[in-house]
Amino acid sequence: MRITDYSELSNKSFQIFEYWIYSNQIKNEIEITQEMINEIQIGIDYFQLNETNPNLFDLLINKFNNQN
Template sequence: MRSELYRGMFLSVTEDKSNKVTDYSELSNKSFQIFEYWIYSNQIKDEIEITQEIIDEIKIGIDYFQLNQTNPNLFDLLINKFNNQNYNQNQNQN
């Protein structure tokens, strides 16, 4: 139920009932995939590389829809994953 509510905020089926789905969130495709996966699983896929642009984009969406009030963990997950990726990259360079 919760995920359907959030999904409805971002998606709309066209009026002609062709089952085409439109993303009104203006998130990039990669950011939207991260967000959609999180809605259904409450996780972020391990293989996804998080960039600062993705973090900024999703933060705007979270703030706009006030999702941080009910589910603060998405942004925390993004930041943690981003920091871990950067740490691992720095370790590999040394």
């Protein structure tokens, strides 16, 4: 068994990763903050998700901009 410890991600940010990996979507009820975007940008590099389609980072930025 392999365990990955990535304690730099908050629980909400990790939930975004988990949901997105399985559904390619971001839950509507999650409010995106600048801190979450920063955490997830680091996590995208860590988990090597830069070339995914749809691009998680782009989706987060769009959702963040539409919230404000």
